[in-house]
Amino acid sequence: MNLSGTITLAHGSGGRVMHQLVDELIRSTFSNPLLEEGEDQARIPLAELTALGDRLAFTTDSYVVTPLEFPGGNIGTLAINGTVNDLAVGGAKPLYLSCGFIIEEGLSLETFARILQSMRLAADEAGVQIVTGDTKVVQRGGADKLFINTAGVGVIPAGFNPSAGGAQVGDVVIVNGWLGDHGAAILNARGDLALEADIESDCAPLNALVEAMFAVCPDIHCLRDATRGGLATVLNEFAERSGVDMVLKEDTLPIRTPVRGMCEILGLDPLYLANEGKLVAVVPAEAAPAVLAAMQRIPEGYHACIIGAVEEGDGHVILQTAFGGERIVDTLPGEQLPRIC
Amino acid sequence: MKYMDEFRDPATAKKLVAEIHKLASTSLSQREPLQVMEFCGGHTHTLFKYGIESMLPDNIEMVHGPGCPVCVLPMARVDDCVAIAEQPGVIFTTFGDAMRVPGTRKSLLQAKADGCDVRMVYSPMDALAIARKNPERDLVFFALGFETTMPSTALTLLQAHREGLQNFSLFCNHITTPATMRAILTDPDLRLDGFLAPGHVSMVIGTHPYDFVTRDYHKPLVITGFEPLDILQALWMLVKQFAEGRCEVENQYARIVPEAGNVAGLKAIAEVYETREHSEFRGLGNIGDAGIQIREAYAAYDAEKKFKLQAAASTHDPEHLKCADVLRGVMKPWECPAFAKTCNPQNPLGALMVSPEGSCAAYYAYGKLAKRS
Amino acid sequence: MCLGIPGQITELVDLEFLVAKVDIGGVKRDVIITCVVDDEHPAESCVGDWVLVHAGFAMSRLDEEEAARTLALLAELGDMQAEMDIMRQVGASA
Numbered sequence: 001m002n003l004s005g006t007i008t009l010a011h012g013s014g015g016r017v018m019h020q021l022v023d024e025l026i027r028s029t030f031s032n033p034l035l036e037e038g039e040d041q042a043r044i045p046l047a048e049l050t051a052l053g054d055r056l057a058f059t060t061d062s063y064v065v066t067p068l069e070f071p072g073g074n075i076g077t078l079a080i081n082g083t084v085n086d087l088a089v090g091g092a093k094p095l096y097l098s099c100g101f102i103i104e105e106g107l108s109l110e111t112f113a114r115i116l117q118s119m120r121l122a123a124d125e126a127g128v129q130i131v132t133g134d135t136k137v138v139q140r141g142g143a144d145k146l147f148i149n150t151a152g153v154g155v156i157p158a159g160f161n162p163s164a165g166g167a168q169v170g171d172v173v174i175v176n177g178w179l180g181d182h183g184a185a186i187l188n189a190r191g192d193l194a195l196e197a198d199i200e201s202d203c204a205p206l207n208a209l210v211e212a213m214f215a216v217c218p219d220i221h222c223l224r225d226a227t228r229g230g231l232a233t234v235l236n237e238f239a240e241r242s243g244v245d246m247v248l249k250e251d252t253l254p255i256r257t258p259v260r261g262m263c264e265i266l267g268l269d270p271l272y273l274a275n276e277g278k279l280v281a282v283v284p285a286e287a288a289p290a291v292l293a294a295m296q297r298i299p300e301g302y303h304a305c306i307i308g309a310v311e312e313g314d315g316h317v318i319l320q321t322a323f324g325g326e327r328i329v330d331t332l333p334g335e336q337l338p339r340i341c
Numbered sequence: 342m343k344y345m346d347e348f349r350d351p352a353t354a355k356k357l358v359a360e361i362h363k364l365a366s367t368s369l370s371q372r373e374p375l376q377v378m379e380f381c382g383g384h385t386h387t388l389f390k391y392g393i394e395s396m397l398p399d400n401i402e403m404v405h406g407p408g409c410p411v412c413v414l415p416m417a418r419v420d421d422c423v424a425i426a427e428q429p430g431v432i433f434t435t436f437g438d439a440m441r442v443p444g445t446r447k448s449l450l451q452a453k454a455d456g457c458d459v460r461m462v463y464s465p466m467d468a469l470a471i472a473r474k475n476p477e478r479d480l481v482f483f484a485l486g487f488e489t490t491m492p493s494t495a496l497t498l499l500q501a502h503r504e505g506l507q508n509f510s511l512f513c514n515h516i517t518t519p520a521t522m523r524a525i526l527t528d529p530d531l532r533l534d535g536f537l538a539p540g541h542v543s544m545v546i547g548t549h550p551y552d553f554v555t556r557d558y559h560k561p562l563v564i565t566g567f568e569p570l571d572i573l574q575a576l577w578m579l580v581k582q583f584a585e586g587r588c589e590v591e592n593q594y595a596r597i598v599p600e601a602g603n604v605a606g607l608k609a610i611a612e613v614y615e616t617r618e619h620s621e622f623r624g625l626g627n628i629g630d631a632g633i634q635i636r637e638a639y640a641a642y643d644a645e646k647k648f649k650l651q652a653a654a655s656t657h658d659p660e661h662l663k664c665a666d667v668l669r670g671v672m673k674p675w676e677c678p679a680f681a682k683t684c685n686p687q688n689p690l691g692a693l694m695v696s697p698e699g700s701c702a703a704y705y706a707y708g709k710l711a712k713r714s
Numbered sequence: 715m716c717l718g719i720p721g722q723i724t725e726l727v728d729l730e731f732l733v734a735k736v737d738i739g740g741v742k743r744d745v746i747i748t749c750v751v752d753d754e755h756p757a758e759s760c761v762g763d764w765v766l767v768h769a770g771f772a773m774s775r776l777d778e779e780e781a782a783r784t785l786a787l788l789a790e791l792g793d794m795q796a797e798m799d800i801m802r803q804v805g806a807s808a
Binding site: 342343344345347348353356357360383436463464465466467489490492493496500541544545567570574577593595596597598599603604605606609 | 717718719720722731738739746748749750751752764766768769770771773774776777778780781783784785788789791793
């Protein structure tokens with residue numbers, strides 16, 4: 001298919017031009033047996049699912065990031081990994097994704113093709129397939145270049161039941177690596193702060209990592225990925241729902257120097273920066289060494305570490321500063337704005 | 342990170358804190374705490390970020406000053422910003438933290454949501470770059486801040502003038518520190534014993550503008566840096582002054598603050614700005630000679646003239662909001678009837694809850710911590 | 715408006731407009747150096763200087779000797795205290 005032009009309203013109108021886009025570009029890039037069946041729906045044998053566990057996990061997310069492409073990924077890789085991870089942190093084996101595109105008239109076909117290709121590679125890496133979808137085109141101004149929605153299903157093996165309300169006093173808090181990379185990379189890529197920094201998004205699938213964790217510790221109490229709002233937001237959810245305090249040690253938090261530098265310059269707190277390849281786990285203390293060892297054998301977990309513990313309390317996140325004091329890490333009220341003071 | 346991490350060393354902090362405790366127990370009154378005002382919002386932020394107040398002896402009390410330009414911005418000025426932003430063709434640029442301050446109708450963030458072209462910039466030079474790229478639009482930069490930001494905005498205006506840019510203007514809301522300090526010192530409700538003076542303002546104005554504090558009001562003052570060790574060292578220096586019966590202007594931040602201030606910066610400020618006769622401050626009312634305006638020679642770059650703003654009608658905060666009293670240090674945040682009830686970080690009614698260094702925002706979090714311990 | 719942090723000037727970007735590149739913990743940004751140059755310390759001699767960066771401007775040259783002096787004083791202060799504590803303990807047990 002000729003990729004030299006741009007997406008036009010015709011590409012969404014249901015006619016020949018649209019069918020060409022869907023068949024020759026989208027379907028052929030995502031290609032897999034279920035998709036090849038070419039029906040209006042993907043038909044998945046139930047037996048295949050029940051063989052893997054006792055609950056269906058089902059999730060959806062929409063992706064509207066600007067810019068579309070940034071160091072470390074693009075809106076497409078986010079869309080795949082984001083939904084894969086939402087399934088994985090429920091203990092599910094992610095299986096099948098749907099993918100809905102809302103494209104703004106004028107998007108370059110080359111860009112669209114590049115994003116599709118990344119999505120295919122991301123899906124392959126995560127071991128999932130995109131088996132159904134939809135494409136719409138809106139006029140200029142009707143969307144910000146490209147919006148993607150992905151929904152996904154997976155199956156949860158019996159006995160896996162992490163829950164935001166599951167943290168218990170004495171548990172240990174673990175993350176799988178560097179915090180804040182994605183948020184910093186996006187801020188940087190937007191260009192309006194005119195900073196140059198060697199920061200890449202950490203966008204990655206976490207299902208292999210999660211599988212390894214459950215294999216050594218079926219009783220993981222809490223598990224979430226720390227996306228929008230960062231580590232602080234997830235921990236506040238855990239603390240509140242479980243009715244405990246999460247106490248973090250500042251000098252154990254893994255933050256890359258350039259991310260720290262950006263935060264110092266702009267007056268931002270890295271605990272609130274988004275991540276796209278980081279999870280937060282709350283596990284029983286006696287299981288922690290085994291969980292860490294299992295994580296550190298997998299690329300997405302090489303830098304896994306303990307950052308704190310669960311104590312009695314009434315739903316707060318406390319940071320023990322490297323300085324020797326303590327402060328509360330509250331939920332973010334709105335968007336974090338760079339300080340000048 | 343060099344020249345930052347060393348000034349955050351916890352081991353040194355412990356030793357400094359011990360020194361302060363020792364001095365405080367032998368040389369200060371045990372019944373009436375020493376009231377030290379850290380004037381600057383940046384210092385308030387460091388105090389809370391590192392939990393420094395909890396480390397101090399009971400007979401040293403920090404009074405949080407009004408040196409947060411966002412916090413002292415009257416609602417009327419926010420209304421002016423919104424009015425400018427709503428003009429057709431205007432690109433309104435501002436530092437980030439000013440965007441959330443509520444006006445009588447809306448904040449700049451809300452104006453942006455309603456369709457105004459409001460953009461956050463890190464530097465006034467970035468605003469100038471936007472003006473160059475958009476010659477058909479009117480670029481307005483919200484020039485906010487004490488003397489720290491005045492050289493930057495002045496130099497940017499001079500650059501715009503050099504390039505003959507027709508579409509660039511500043512909405513000048515700068516305020517000066519010494520005049521504001523004088524208003525604090527003459528406030529009958531405040532009993533202060535000493536000051537930690539803003540390090541970065543001093544980097545621009547030098548040490549001598551503070552001489553009047555020791556000379557006329559007999560309060561010792563230490564110019565202070567922004568890392569936790571800076572603040573602890575400055576407090577130690579201040580308490581030592583009390584212990585030794587001295588009353589001086591001392592410079593803790595000598596690595597950055599020259600005695601004469603910044604020559605090039607002061608020159609640019611003098612070229613572009615002059616004092617404004619009347620300036621309204623949230624909480625402090627009208628302070629003569631504390632406000633700054635653009636000189637007549639540069640009227641073409643003055644957004645107030647370009648957009649024909651009326652002299653702002655004085656809009657006071659609603660009766661039940663005690664921003665003014667908290668700002669002056671007369672009332673503690675939790676004593677305000679709206680605190681944590683109708684006014685909180687998710688729904689801030691006043692600037693002290695909006696700004697991360699406003700006392701109310703800080704106490705909102707810190708208060709929960711006090712409950713825990 | 716006080717959020718200024720120390721950075722090191724790594725290169726001159728524009729001599730006429732007095733723009734230099736500054737490195738802050740690995741993050742780089744162009745800043746205006748008008749406030750840190752003068753006849754005795756022209757733009758060309760700025761490379762390698764540590765400066766206080768605020769809102770895109772280098773606002774002051776960091777006096778490295780003064781910084782070292784301050785840190786030494788702080789270290790000594792603590793040591794004095796530690797020594798006195800030891801002396802006190804020794805005295806008490808004598």
